[in-house]
Amino acid sequence: MSAPTAPLSPAAAAALASLELRVTAVRYLDAADHCRALAASADFDGCLAAQDEMRMCRCQLEAAGRLDLIGGAS
Template identity: 85%
Template sequence: MTTAPQTPTAPLPPAADAAMARLELGLTAVRYRDAADHLRELAASADFDGCLAAQDEMRMCRCRLEQAGRLDLIEVA
């Protein structure tokens, strides 16, 4: 098995790095809202194990957004 040679890459410029961080936080907010929607569906069908998994996903996303000071993205702030 062969591997591709390592190619050095330059660090992102600060503006690009900030844009990537905003994008990641936006995606985290989408994941939170998707998990919340899924949680409602699971609760309606009495899938309690699924509810726990959805709540874990929501909690992880909320913690990440809280650490970044961006709870406003999920309308909690």
């Protein structure tokens, strides 16, 4: 059994949430780059998978009001 841990402070929780959103933005931008490369090589099935990742990340950022992290209006 693990020892109980203290809850995160509000500042730590906010920092963690910000980090998670920034990681999501990086995943979106990586998927966009990957999709462009796949489209250039005519791998359209792979491009669809990359677009699915982009869509998921965009939805998470939109829900958090942080589309600005990927160059979109928030």
